[in-house]
Amino acid sequence: MAGRFKTAFKDAFLTAHTLVLEVLGAFFLALFIIGASSVVQEYQRYTDSPEFGVWRLWLAGVFSVSMFGFGAHSFWKARKIRK
Numbered sequence: 001m002a003g004r005f006k007t008a009f010k011d012a013f014l015t016a017h018t019l020v021l022e023v024l025g026a027f028f029l030a031l032f033i034i035g036a037s038s039v040v041q042e043y044q045r046y047t048d049s050p051e052f053g054v055w056r057l058w059l060a061g062v063f064s065v066s067m068f069g070f071g072a073h074s075f076w077k078a079r080k081i082r083k
Contacts, residue, residue, distance in 0.1 A: 014081060021078035028071030035064035 042057040 018078045018081050021074050021081070025071045025074035025078065028067050028074060032064055032067040032071055035060060035067055039064055 038060040039057065042060045046052065046054060046057050
């Protein structure tokens, strides 16, 4: 019975999986945009007063790069499922 169910709804499952990956990819890319604006703000703050150090700038950069990577990977996986 499970085999028939899987066969009958295979396309629906693939479509739902692709949709979830694309929504997550868009969410991660939105977080990347927020993180990138934070990098700009932290860079401006660092150039105004470098005694605070670069830790906040570095952390914002790592966050932004990570979110971009997660978003790109999610869209890449969604594209691979469609083929």
